[in-house]
Amino acid sequence: MAARPPLPARAVPEPASSLERLGALEGVDESAWLDVIQKMEQVYTQLIDDEVKLEQKNAELELQQQFIASVMASMSDVLVVCDRSGRIEQVNRALCELVGRSEAELVGQPVARLLADAGSQERAQRAMQGSTQQGVEIELNLLDRHGQPLSVDASCTPRFGGARRRLGTVWVGRPTGELKRAYQELQAAHAALKSAQQQLLHSEKMASLGQLVAGVAHELNNPISFVLGNTHALQKYCNRLQSYLSAVHQQRPNADLADLAELSALRQRLRIDRLLDDLPELIAGTLEGAQRTADIVQGLKRFSAMDPQEHQPLELAAVIELAIAWVQKGQAEPVQLRWQRPATALPVRGSAGQLQQVLMNLLQNACYAVATQPPERRWVEIRATADASWVRVCVLDAGAGIAPEHLPRIFDPFYTTKPVGQGTGLGLSISYGIVEEHGGQLRARNSAHAGAEFELSLPRACAP
Template identity: 50%
Template structure:
């Protein structure tokens, strides 16, 4: 509020012009000083308002901190606390301020230990030291304490700031974190297995067709052997009188009987029939083994893998259920040796081939080119395997490219994709030390191109 200017006394009568000028200057100086005082007062009020605002902000921050906070001077007397400590001890701020900080500890042993730690490490700081404080109900509660020194601008110790959290809360938080991690790992495993089973389910038609050929071949040979067995039984019964064997009708001459039953033809056909049975059984066994390798639980220890054979198996399975016009061009070396899980890498290859089949749906010239090789590492680095899967399908929208490997993201119609295939494949390749990327090729046919890179494992040891 503005104050009235003081009225200076009138100059003495009889002063000359010089005296009047001096009084005018005095009045002007007083006016300047008064204006300065007004400005200082306004600035002071503004600073007081800012200081009050800062004080309220600090109080709100202290109130929102869930950890215990104690500010004390260099002698250990408490200067400031926060509501978390007040709630923990059951004492008001007024009852805590001014008391020794060491009185908060549970017993004399803990006080001695705390004084020793502060005297030795107080200036350097104490981190995650577990000490017992006495709670408001009288119980000793373990608290993880941190101590930080308060220093003047000159580096002189002013006091300490102690923060802490009851260890029980930390343990509960750690248990919850570990439980969440275990649940996430279990869910990830379930998703991986579910996607693998989904891929396996898409192959049922192809597997049925693949098994039908050797099984039909085995069945035909078995029926032929059954007829031949009946002839041999009849022939042996007539010649040697085998009990239960029917006697030969007509001529009892062995040569005539042998000719009529065409025993020589039977003996000539039997090795081929038996070989056919063995071949069909082995083919069926190989198919079942391939399915078992794909669906089996993966081992934790990496094993030598020939990526070329893995990709060839994946193409073989997916082609069985692909449209008739779908064509795969393979340009791979005989061996691309790497280390890892054959089943997991086959799942990645099958997913990439199956995605190409889906993307090329409706095209009469559907094509997938799989090109790969191994490049030597520079500067002593290990060699790298790079395989490109490029199709001429519908392609990928540029805005979808950054999200392609995100879980549950899919460009397929509803009900035709889970959005997990590429995400899981990306994780598998990453765990194998490699990388899986997607790009839009600059070709007239359009389409999409995926590049699979893996660290090579040297020459593959074949057993």
């Protein structure tokens, strides 16, 4: 069979590009496909960016969860998160240690299982069903790890989700047993401090009284001498009167002139007329001495009283003058106390005995400051003024003043610049406390013209 002649050669066409193939589609040109590809690249790039941001958000969320977990673990208060039905969703380590159960054992259990009595369960149920959004404070009894009730101050706060939909409640509680013990210890310490303060106050008063013993003894001796002397005189007069009256009653009604002359001579010899003239003065002196003695004893009782005295309206000028009189009688060396009562009243409200103690302490300190000065500088001046709101008393001495290093601590307890055995360091401290209790102020400074100056300011009251 004869061979078939070869076919004539044909040109093989080049393969078309993708754009050319796409362009071959009817109605779609090359520029449209370029836009599509560009949009796809943008979407792909956006997806990559979103994925990177999502990974960052996940990392931040993990950090926040770790932070919240560490905060919950470090809380000393118990924390319980419940759903709307009151079942536990989450607890912290403090609660697990308190009740002696793990978080896995507690999650899913009703919160009522943690409570020790029906009353606590009822209060907790009402709190979880309440409509308030601020939360409520209630006291509950939890069952501890030993099955014993434990008092807890609990705060129940609602927990909300999106669209303000209530998801449940959050309980935060603190055992009150330790707080109650700490409060009791604080009360005991406060009572002990008040007792110590009263003892210090009494000790300072006794120290002040010790400085006044000499003056008090002298002041008591005078009125007692009046009473004794007048009593002896009255006794003698009484004997004379008895003799005279006895003679008068023995006379007969028809007595003659001789008898009358004898009776007149007896009257002159017994000095009955002079006796009758002296009797009113003797009785007045006796009464005066007895009253002075009573006043001195009453002043000592008021000054040395330990119990706080009731605050009453009083005239401060009278208290100042009484304090000056006491201090003058107790001074071993003469000190000139310059005082002139102001024309205006000095009405305050307080305890006369306590304010007298403050003023006596200020005056005694001022007298001590000028005791070593020359005679011409051995003086203390007391000034008093009053305005619409305050009554002020200044005690100014001519001593050497207060050293700058001592001035900031002048009212500190037990701080004194006196030698050992001559001062307790409590006078100014107690005086400062008394003035504060009266609503006033006590200040110390150095005067520009003399030594130290103490200013006592008290609220002005209506005139007593």
